[in-house]
Amino acid sequence: MIDKQAKELRLQYCNYGQEHVFKFWEILPSEKQVQLFQQAKNLDLDYLSKIIRNAISETPPPGKRFGSIIPAKFVRFPNSETDWQKWREAIAIGEQKIRDGKVAAFTTAGGEGTRLGCIAPKGILSATPLKKKSLFQVFAEKIKSAERNYETSIHWIIMTSERTHNETIEFFGKNNSFGVENIHFVKQGQMPAITCEGKIIMESTSRIAMHPDGHGGSLKALGKSGLLTMLENMGIEILSYFQIDNPLVRCIDPYFIGMHVKNQSQMSSRMVKKLYPDEKVGVFCESKGKIYVIEYSDLPKEQAMLKDQDGNLMFCAGNTAIHLLDVQFIKQFNGKDISSEIPYHIAQKTISTINELGDPINPQVSNGLKLEMFLFDILPFAERTIILESERASNFSPIKHLEGMDSLKTCMQDQLRLFASWLLAAAVDIPTDSNGLPPFDIEISPMFADNKHDFLKKWEKLDPKPTIAAGQYIE
Numbered sequence: 001m002i003d004k005q006a007k008e009l010r011l012q013y014c015n016y017g018q019e020h021v022f023k024f025w026e027i028l029p030s031e032k033q034v035q036l037f038q039q040a041k042n043l044d045l046d047y048l049s050k051i052i053r054n055a056i057s058e059t060p061p062p063g064k065r066f067g068s069i070i071p072a073k074f075v076r077f078p079n080s081e082t083d084w085q086k087w088r089e090a091i092a093i094g095e096q097k098i099r100d101g102k103v104a105a106f107t108t109a110g111g112e113g114t115r116l117g118c119i120a121p122k123g124i125l126s127a128t129p130l131k132k133k134s135l136f137q138v139f140a141e142k143i144k145s146a147e148r149n150y151e152t153s154i155h156w157i158i159m160t161s162e163r164t165h166n167e168t169i170e171f172f173g174k175n176n177s178f179g180v181e182n183i184h185f186v187k188q189g190q191m192p193a194i195t196c197e198g199k200i201i202m203e204s205t206s207r208i209a210m211h212p213d214g215h216g217g218s219l220k221a222l223g224k225s226g227l228l229t230m231l232e233n234m235g236i237e238i239l240s241y242f243q244i245d246n247p248l249v250r251c252i253d254p255y256f257i258g259m260h261v262k263n264q265s266q267m268s269s270r271m272v273k274k275l276y277p278d279e280k281v282g283v284f285c286e287s288k289g290k291i292y293v294i295e296y297s298d299l300p301k302e303q304a305m306l307k308d309q310d311g312n313l314m315f316c317a318g319n320t321a322i323h324l325l326d327v328q329f330i331k332q333f334n335g336k337d338i339s340s341e342i343p344y345h346i347a348q349k350t351i352s353t354i355n356e357l358g359d360p361i362n363p364q365v366s367n368g369l370k371l372e373m374f375l376f377d378i379l380p381f382a383e384r385t386i387i388l389e390s391e392r393a394s395n396f397s398p399i400k401h402l403e404g405m406d407s408l409k410t411c412m413q414d415q416l417r418l419f420a421s422w423l424l425a426a427a428v429d430i431p432t433d434s435n436g437l438p439p440f441d442i443e444i445s446p447m448f449a450d451n452k453h454d455f456l457k458k459w460e461k462l463d464p465k466p467t468i469a470a471g472q473y474i475e
């Protein structure tokens with residue numbers, strides 16, 4: 001039975017110039033043949049060949065693709081009484097949406113975490129300075145605290161990848177989902193790795209080298225899994241999107257939600273001011289009235305360096321990957337081949353593979369391409385969008401690398417600085433160095449407060465107040 005089907009499949013692969021996938025077929029044991037057959041059968045060759053053609057053709061990089069660009073406009077921090085009035089109005093609108101159960105949280109927790117070099121899912125990483133809570137626990141507590149504050153229930157969607165899925169589910173199981181009741185896991189799709197010539201790379205004689213299809217794969221995953229329909233049926237209107245590696249994010253942010261609603265946005269984003277021209281963050285830009293994020297590597301250097309008359313970077317709006325997405329907006333991408341509108345990004349990678357004889361090899365230099373979709377590429381499809389300035393210190397400190405910039409160490413220090421700054425704002429005497437870092441570990445639970453405003457309100461009522469010293473946990 002499989003022989004006949006395999007013959008047909010091999011013919012199809014041959015027609016698409018990918019016959020090498022079956023090079024070792026004849027000598028594979030039957031169970032490995034079944035494995036390869038199943039994997040190869042699941043690839044949509046037509047779709048794939050189109051993607052490969054685009055990827056290896058002369059398609060200009062995104063920075064050039066848009067033509068002329070200008071910096072995107074953004075809403076600055078409130079700075080006057082009128083701004084504060086608008087801020088209060090937005091909060092009231094946002095709070096009502098949350099109370100009405102119209103907002104769900106959405107975390108992308110797939111990917112490969114190559115830069116961090118961790119085998120386990122990133123979400124399991126112990127990320128807080130004192131209690132060493134996992135990233136998943138931090139977000140769970142933020143969501144639970146919003147549920148309690150707004151007397152509502154908040155659905156939490158977590159996107160995993162083939163690599164992170166089982167371990168993530170086990171972790172939540174072991175921890176009783178940290179008390180969050182409505183969690184939905186959805187596994188993202190995969191893409192085969194290809195050579196620069198567009199040939200599918202084999203991981204072994206019986207396995208195609210696959211990798212997750214990028215955070216933009218979430219669009220497909222939400223549709224295919226039925227979650228989008230479920231959200232719609234439940235009357236959920238807005239997804240509050242954030243990535244697993246940024247524990248500073250306010251998962252459910254009434255001000256952001258309120259501004260999104262007031263502006264009738266379909267997709268909204270939070271930005272932080274870039275620190276220096278070649279900081280490795282994408283930048284919000286505008287071209288022909290549409291908003292784009294241009295990756296740091298695609299923003300021409302001369303534009304990255306441009307300054308205004310006060311010496312500030314012109315292209316300063318750094319992408320924090322914190323967005324609000326209308327369910328109805330995402331729905332338009334459901335079940336459609338969106339690859340021509342939202343191109344796959346190509347990354348050169350070193351991919352474990354096999355040699356001519358079928359023996360495993362681990363190349364030291366990049367030998368192939370990974371194809372990923374990025375969620376921010378749907379921004380230009382939004383009829384209305386709003387970008388809000390955020391304070392970096394209280395919103396953005398991603399864990400990307402093992403050491404150095406954007407690492408676990410810098411993120412823990414940023415958390416400590418933030419906690420210390422809230423205590424200082426409450427007139428608590430806490431020693432800090434010139435960078436605002438206290439000399440010892442403390443921690444404030446998101447169940448107590450996840451932002452300065454709420455912290456100050458709660459702290460004021462706290463009686464007696466704890467003495468702040470090394471090891472103090474406020475919950």
Ligand code: UTP
Pocket residue numbers: 108109110111112113114115116122159160161188212213214215217242243244245372400
């Ligand atoms: P990154 O771009 O940092 O990718 O993801 P990564 O896979 O975590 O790490 P590297 O690039 O291999 O070092 C940003 C966010 O998007 C999610 C990640 O979990 C992280 O929250 N992501 C990324 C996915 O969910 N799926 C993907 O395919 C890629």
